[in-house]
Structures are given as C-alpha cells and as structure tokens.
Amino acid sequence: MSIDIQMPALSPTMEEGTLSKWLVKVGDTISSGDILAEIETDKATMEVESIDEGVVGKILIEEGAQNVKVGEVILQLLEDGETEADLGTPAASSAPEASSQSEDGSDNPGTTGIRHPENDDADTDKTSGMPQVKVANDPDIPTNIKMVETTVRDALRDAMAEEMRRDEKVFVMGEEVAQYQGAYKVTRELLQEFGDKRVVDTPITEHGFAGIGVGAAMGGLRPIVEFMTWNFAMQAIDHIINSAAKTLYMSGGQMRCPIVFRGPNGAASRVGAQHSHDYSSWYANVPGLKVVAPYDSADAKGLLKAAIRDPNPVVFLEHELMYGNTFDVPDMDDFLIPIGKAKVRREGADVTIVAHSRMVGFSLEAAERLAQDGIDAEVIDLRTIRPLDTETVLKSVRKTNRIVCAEEGWGQSGIGAEISAVVTSQAFDYLDAPPARVHQKDVPLPYAANLEALSLPNADDVYEAAKKVCYK
Amino acid sequence: MATKKASAKKQLKTSKSELLQLYRDMLLIRRFEEKAGQLYGMGLIAGFCHLYIGQEAVVVGMRAAMKDGDQMITGYRDHGHMLACGMEARGVMAELTGREGGYSRGKGGSMHMFSTDKKFYGGHGIVGAQVPLGAGLGFANKYLENGAVSTAYFGDGAANQGQVYETFNMAELWDLPVVFVIENNQYAMGTSVARASAQTELYKRGISFGIEGHQIDGMDVLAVKEAGATALKHARDGNGPMILEMKTYRYRGHSMSDPAKYRTRDEVNEVRHDRDPLDAVKARLEKEGWADTDSLKAMDKEIKAIVADSAEFAQTSPEPDPSELWTDVLLPVEA
Numbered sequence: 001m002s003i004d005i006q007m008p009a010l011s012p013t014m015e016e017g018t019l020s021k022w023l024v025k026v027g028d029t030i031s032s033g034d035i036l037a038e039i040e041t042d043k044a045t046m047e048v049e050s051i052d053e054g055v056v057g058k059i060l061i062e063e064g065a066q067n068v069k070v071g072e073v074i075l076q077l078l079e080d081g082e083t084e085a086d087l088g089t090p091a092a093s094s095a096p097e098a099s100s101q102s103e104d105g106s107d108n109p110g111t112t113g114i115r116h117p118e119n120d121d122a123d124t125d126k127t128s129g130m131p132q133v134k135v136a137n138d139p140d141i142p143t144n145i146k147m148v149e150t151t152v153r154d155a156l157r158d159a160m161a162e163e164m165r166r167d168e169k170v171f172v173m174g175e176e177v178a179q180y181q182g183a184y185k186v187t188r189e190l191l192q193e194f195g196d197k198r199v200v201d202t203p204i205t206e207h208g209f210a211g212i213g214v215g216a217a218m219g220g221l222r223p224i225v226e227f228m229t230w231n232f233a234m235q236a237i238d239h240i241i242n243s244a245a246k247t248l249y250m251s252g253g254q255m256r257c258p259i260v261f262r263g264p265n266g267a268a269s270r271v272g273a274q275h276s277h278d279y280s281s282w283y284a285n286v287p288g289l290k291v292v293a294p295y296d297s298a299d300a301k302g303l304l305k306a307a308i309r310d311p312n313p314v315v316f317l318e319h320e321l322m323y324g325n326t327f328d329v330p331d332m333d334d335f336l337i338p339i340g341k342a343k344v345r346r347e348g349a350d351v352t353i354v355a356h357s358r359m360v361g362f363s364l365e366a367a368e369r370l371a372q373d374g375i376d377a378e379v380i381d382l383r384t385i386r387p388l389d390t391e392t393v394l395k396s397v398r399k400t401n402r403i404v405c406a407e408e409g410w411g412q413s414g415i416g417a418e419i420s421a422v423v424t425s426q427a428f429d430y431l432d433a434p435p436a437r438v439h440q441k442d443v444p445l446p447y448a449a450n451l452e453a454l455s456l457p458n459a460d461d462v463y464e465a466a467k468k469v470c471y472k
Numbered sequence: 473m474a475t476k477k478a479s480a481k482k483q484l485k486t487s488k489s490e491l492l493q494l495y496r497d498m499l500l501i502r503r504f505e506e507k508a509g510q511l512y513g514m515g516l517i518a519g520f521c522h523l524y525i526g527q528e529a530v531v532v533g534m535r536a537a538m539k540d541g542d543q544m545i546t547g548y549r550d551h552g553h554m555l556a557c558g559m560e561a562r563g564v565m566a567e568l569t570g571r572e573g574g575y576s577r578g579k580g581g582s583m584h585m586f587s588t589d590k591k592f593y594g595g596h597g598i599v600g601a602q603v604p605l606g607a608g609l610g611f612a613n614k615y616l617e618n619g620a621v622s623t624a625y626f627g628d629g630a631a632n633q634g635q636v637y638e639t640f641n642m643a644e645l646w647d648l649p650v651v652f653v654i655e656n657n658q659y660a661m662g663t664s665v666a667r668a669s670a671q672t673e674l675y676k677r678g679i680s681f682g683i684e685g686h687q688i689d690g691m692d693v694l695a696v697k698e699a700g701a702t703a704l705k706h707a708r709d710g711n712g713p714m715i716l717e718m719k720t721y722r723y724r725g726h727s728m729s730d731p732a733k734y735r736t737r738d739e740v741n742e743v744r745h746d747r748d749p750l751d752a753v754k755a756r757l758e759k760e761g762w763a764d765t766d767s768l769k770a771m772d773k774e775i776k777a778i779v780a781d782s783a784e785f786a787q788t789s790p791e792p793d794p795s796e797l798w799t800d801v802l803l804p805v806e807a
Binding site: 006008009010011012032033035044045046047048049051071118119122133136169171197202203205207208209210211212213215216217219220221238242243248249250251252253254255256287288290306309310311312338339 | 593
C-alpha cells in the first residue's frame with residue numbers, strides 16, 4: 001500500500017496554502033530528508049521534506065495550485081517493490097481538529113479563541129480558581145512560656161540556625177553571608193557554626209547564583225538564597241519565576257523546588273530610588289510562589305522556619321528598617337507560624353486596616369490615635385501575601401463595613417488594589433464606604449530627606465484614610 | 473590548562489555492539505523528530521517545536537560516556553536529550569500533542585519535560601537559564617557527595633548570555649562537577665555565530681575563568697563520546713568544570729515556522745551528504761562488517777515501529793482532564 005503525503009501546516013493556524021513548486025517527479029527515488037516541494041502562505045515559503053523512503057508514484061496536486069487544504073494528499077510514494085498498481089485511493093483529508101474548529105474562533109490574537117467543547121461538561125469552577133487549602137492556626141503558646149526580647153534580625157538568624165541544625169540539606173548562599181557575617185548581619189555566626197560548605201559566599205552575580213540555587217533545589221537540597229536587597233533580585237527574577245515558580249506545573253508535578261529567596265525589601269533610609277522598591281505585588285502576582293512579609297520578630301522566626309520547610313519556592317520579604325526592632329519571641333522548641341494566615345493584631349468594630357511588613361506598625365499607631373477620636377479600628381497583619389488570607393479580611397469587613405489598605409509600595413496594581421477588588425466583589429453589600437488605599441506616591445523614591453518623607457506612607461496617612469472612610 | 477581545537481580526523485576505537493547501539497540511539501532520535509515534524513505539519517503538535525535532526529551525535533555520544541546518576545539539563549531543543557536519557561518515546565510524543573500520557577501530563581509541551589527517574593532535568597525555554605540550573609545540580613552533587621556529574625547543554629546563541637559567564641565563574645571557583653556542552657549548530661535562530669559573537673571559537677570562552685575547553689567534531693559520535701568521557705572524569709575527580717564545544721549542524725529550521733532563508737540549501741545539503749552523523753556510523757558499520765543493508769533495514773523498521781507506536785499513543789491518549797488545570801501549582805505542606 002502506497003504512502004500518502006499530505007499538505008503540511010507551517011503553523012498551528014495555517015489552514016491552506018499554495019503548492020508553488022515540485023522538486024520531484026514521478027519515478028524519482030526519494031530518501032528520508034529529501035525536499036519534495038515548496039509551499040507558500042502569505043507569511044512564508046517552506047520546503048516539504050520527506051520522512052519516508054520510496055519512489056514517487058503519483059503527484060496529485062499540480063504545481064502552482066492555490067488554496068490547497070492542510071491535510072490533503074499531495075503525493076503518493078511507492079514503497080519497496082510496489083508498482084503503480086499498488087497506488088491506493090488517497091485518504092480523505094485528515095485535517096486535524098485544531099483547524100476544523102476555526103469556525104468557532106481561531107487562536108489569532110483578538111478573536112475569542114478556539115472553542116473546546118470537551119471542557120463543557122467539566123464541573124471545574126472557572127471563577128473561583130485554586131481549591132482552597134485549609135491553613136492551620138498559629139500554635140498555642142502556653143501561658144507559662146518565657147518570652148524573650150529579640151530583634152527581627154536575630155529572630156531570622158535563629159530561624160535559619162535552627163533549621164540548619166534540623167536538616168543537613170539546608171544551606172544559605174548569597175553575597176557577604178559568610179565571612180562578612182551578612183551585609184545586615186542576619187547571617188551572623190552561621191559560618192562559625194556550620195562552616196563554609198553550608199554558608200556560602202557568592203560573587204556579586206544574582207542572576208547566576210539564583211539559578212545555581214534553584215538547580216541545587218532541583219538536585220535535592222534546600223537552599224536559602226539571600227539577596228543583599230530585593231532590588232538586586234531583579235537581576236535574578238527570571239530564575240525566581242520561570243525556573244522556580246513554574247517548574248512544578250510545567251513538569252506535571254514531578255520537579256520539586258524547595259527554596260527560600262530572602263532579603264530586605266522596600267525602602268531603607270535615604271538610599272534613593274534603586275535601593276528602595278517594595279516588590280510585594282510583583283511576586284504576589286505569580287502562581288507557584290508563596291510570598292511572605294512578616295512584621296515582628298515572632299512572625300519573622302516562625303514564618304521563616306515554615307518557609308524553609310515548605311516544599312515550594314518561597315519569596316520572603318524582610319524590611320531593613322525593622323531589623324533592629326525588638327519584639328517578644330516565645331522561647332519554644334520548633335515555633336512555626338503557618339504560611340497563608342493573616343493575624344488580627346488589634347480587634348476593633350468601626351474600620352478594618354489591612355497592612356503587611358513595616359506598615360503594620362504605622363497602622364497600629366494610627367489605630368491608637370483613632371481610638372482617641374472614638375474610632376475603634378481593627379488592624380489585620382497579612383503576614384502572607386500569597387496565598388492571600390481573604391477570609392480573615394472579609395470576616396473583618398463584614399463586621400466593620402469599612403476598609404483601609406496600607407502598603408509601602410506603589411498603588412497601581414498593588415496589594416491594596418487586589419484587596420479592594422476582593423472586598424468589593426465579595427462583600428459589596430457590607431461596605432458603607434469605598435475602600436481606601438494608602439501607598440507610596442507614584443514617583444521613584446527621592447533622596448532628599450523632605451521629599452522622601454513626602455513620598456512614603458506613614459501613620460498619618462493611615463489615620464487620615466481611616467477617618468475618611470468613617471466620614472469623620 | 474589546555475584549550476584545544478578539534479583535532480584532525482582519526483578513526484577511533486569501538487566495538488560492534490557499541491557502534492550498533494550508538495547508531496540505534498541516533499536513529500531513534502532522527503526518526504522520532506521526523507515524525508514530530510510530520511505531526512506538526514498535520515496540526516497535531518502546536519506552538520513551538522524545535523527539532524534536533526542533524527545534532528544526534530552530540531547527545532548520544534555524551535550519554536554513552538555518562539554514568540547512571542549523572543544528570544542532563546538542556547534548553548528548548550530537548551527531544552533528543554530525553555530519548556537519549558532513556559525516556560519513553562510515547563511519553564515524549566504525547567507531551568508534544570498535549571495529552572494526559574505526556575511526561576508533564578500535557579502541561580509542559582515540547583520545551584518542558586522532566587524525568588527525575590531518568591535524571592533529566594528539563595527542558596527550559598529561557599535561553600541560557602539551564603546553565604546555572606545545571607551548575608546547581610552539580611552544586612548539589614558536590615554537597616551530597618554522590619559522585620554524580622551534571623551535564624548542561626546549550627547552544628551557540630545561549631553562549632552569549634551573561635548568566636553563562638556568572639556560572640562559569642562560580643563553577644570553577646567552587647570546582648563544581650559539571651560539564652558544559654555547547655552545541656554549536658552555527659545559527660542562533662537566524663543569526664550565524666559570526667554575526668553574533670566577537671569570539672567565534674566558543675571552546676575558548678572559559679579561558680578567563682581557567683576552565684579547560686575543547687572543540688569537538690559534534691558530527692562524530694565516537695569523538696563526542698571520547699571527549700565526554702575525559703570531561704566527565706575531570707569533573708568527577710574534583711577538578712571542576714570543562715567546556716566542550718560540539719561543532720554540529722541542524723538540518724531543519726530553528727522551529728517549525730522558520731523558512732531558514734538565512735542559509736543556502738546547498739549549505740544544508742553539503743553537511744547532510746558529507747558530514748551526516750548517522751551516515752558516518754553506517755559506513756563504518758558496513759566497512760567493519762558489523763552490519764549490512766538487510767540488518768540496518770531491519771533496525772530501521774524496528775525504530776520506525778517504536779516511533780509509529782508513540783505517534784499513535786500521542787493521538788489516542790486523552791487530553792488532560794479539565795480538573796488538571798488546578799493541580800501541580802503548589803505542593804501541600806506536610807504536617
């Protein structure tokens with residue numbers, strides 16, 4: 001039985017083309033790889049290669065023929081020992097489903113896209129997204145437990161040290177993490193305890209060492225990659241997103257990447273625009289990542305420990321201006337805070353203030369002042385930006401009917417924009433005022449002290465916004 | 473440190489069983505890729521599809537030199553690497569058609585397949601990204617003291633990426649067990665090496681880091697294997713990375729929709745007729761009396777049957793269940 005050679009498609013969208021030239025004639029012996037013909041569309045000319053061997057038995061489409069449908073038989077090839085008598089009836093066009101579906105739309109940009117009727121019966125809820133995973137509550141802290149005053153810096157350090165003691169596969173790499181003891185001293189004394197195999201100084205090559213970290217995670221280790229600041233991680237963002245976040249999905253669940261990327265995020269003091277960027281909303285946008293931004297020492301410790309044990313890539317956003325602040329940390333073995341749970345830091349009935357990282361402090365300060373004005377504010381510390389604990393926020397808004405979203409980053413497409421959208425779509429009927437947002441002014445952060453102060457959000461801004469949504 | 477250009481052609485030692493196996497492995501890739509090209513032409517494979525035809529000797533020769541446990545990682549032209557690692561033709565082809573039976577259950581496509589079992593770590597779509605990732609696998613090997621070497625493959629185009637040099641620096645600084653295999657097929661999409669590279673001899677790209685480099689005839693599977701064995705031993709013995717520049721050639725366009733107007737048909741034909749990696753092995757097999765027309769035909773038939781079966785499977789395997797949309801985004805946290 002002869003071999004039918006069909007009109008090929010040059011691209012998934014091609015439906016027909018011109019057979020511009022035959023390069024073989026009946027009787028020619030063909031080897032695999034030989035060029036049979038040239039075909040042409042409005043976009044390109046391409047050569048049709050044979051993947052079969054044999055003798056040209058019959059040419060069915062004339063040179064120069066236009067509008068030849070993809071899948072139509074254009075040539076029949078005789079195999080070893082066959083003669084013209086063996087020429088079969090050419091099979092009917094076997095143009096695949098993809099092109100035949102084009103009547104329902106094509107995959108050209110701007111059209112509705114190919115319809116997939118096979119999905120019609122799916123009971124998947126297309127709007128609600130990922131099945132919600134129940135996140136455990138914070139651990140119960142026994143009343144007799146000793147509280148230890150600890151800086152955020154030392155809490156982060158302790159978290160790494162404890163996890164490195166617990167699991168040999170945990171190591172930390174980054175610029176100045178070892179001999180220098182950390183640019184911000186977060187890795188202080190880790191080198192002394194764990195040695196240079198597990199506390200690795202890197203050259204100043206974020207793109208490269210982030211990639212090596214991700215590769216090491218794929219190879220079975222549990223890296224903690226420190227960026228001296230998240231500003232420099234823009235050099236490495238390809239590996240954080242394309243290599244770390246997407247690979248589990250792209251591999252159908254095979255390739256794991258347990259890695260923590262951590263470092264200071266957001267504004268420092270008087271360091272100018274390139275060193276003062278809050279990336280919360282950038283990373284929060286990406287499925288496949290977890291994004292954590294703690295406020296106090298206990299959360300910094302408990303969440304970093306959880307991040308190191310997490311089987312997924314975690315972006316851990318610290319704040320340089322918080323490193324030296326002191327808070328209580330419970331003196332407990334294995335103090336873990338589950339990722340994905342917000343914390344109500346102050347209960348209140350009149351207005352909800354949602355914040356994360358350093359803005360939590362400003363929000364608590366604003367709440368005290370609001371209390372003097374007779375406004376009882378509830379302050380929610382998001383702690384985790386992805387997955388976002390919308391349940392806690394919605395529950396609060398249904399009680400207070402008002403919300404202020406405070407963040408240090410810019411407003412457009414920010415965390416506050418996201419929370420406002422969630423609240424207006426899921427608790428619209430409960431709102432007595434439009435959601436308010438507090439954020440950095442829409443300019444690169446200036447250096448001059450007075451302009452810097454004007455640009456960054458503070459407790460006054462939160463206070464004013466809360467008054468506004470309370471119509472006071 | 474030695475940095476050497478490809479040496480003059482000499483006949484390398486081999487055996488009947490070895491050469492037949494190498495030929496078979498290359499033939500499987502060639503027939504598989506031809507079939508993939510055909511299925512693409514039929515609209516059964518969509519999106520990007522980068523074929524490896526012409527470059528078969530590189531990955532087959534390297535794999536023959538590798539030990540079990542050694543890892544492989546590459547860019548988007550990855551079908552040949554997967555087959556060389558021993559991944560099933562069925563699973564690869566079904567991934568190309570976006571079906572449930574594919575290695576990534578239809579969620580990765582041509583450029584994104586993995587097999588932790590066969591030590592194949594992708595399949596990466598961002599040019600050059602596999603180089604630090606591959607060095608990271610080497611980092612893990614050294615840390616875990618498992619004796620394995622990682623092999624990272626990239627093209628002449630990726631060889632100009634900054635992250636490659638960041639990686640060369642760290643790999644040599646830390647003596648990572650990794651072999652960098654530059655598959656110089658002479659065109660980065662449509663741009664020839666000469667038009668894109670100030671230094672066109674890519675094996676020299678490690679000189680400033682102190683990394684030994686060799687240029688190899690990548691169309692000669694035995695030469696590749698020999699060089700691969702040397703580089704793997706060098707890395708395994710704790711001497712750090714080595715660079716192997718494989719001079720090779722891709723017969724097809726960069727991807728399926730590339731009309732390849734940046735080179736002449738004569739240029740392609742010349743390589744095809746004078747330097748084809750399969751033809752060279754075939755000639756040696758016949759010369760040594762290790763195979764004849766009939767036995768080679770029988771092998772071709774057997775390979776074609778494997779490929780036909782994979783194509784059949786790739787069309788009959790169902791599309792992923794719609795519920796798969798939401799799976800594999802995050803792993804559950806163990807209590």
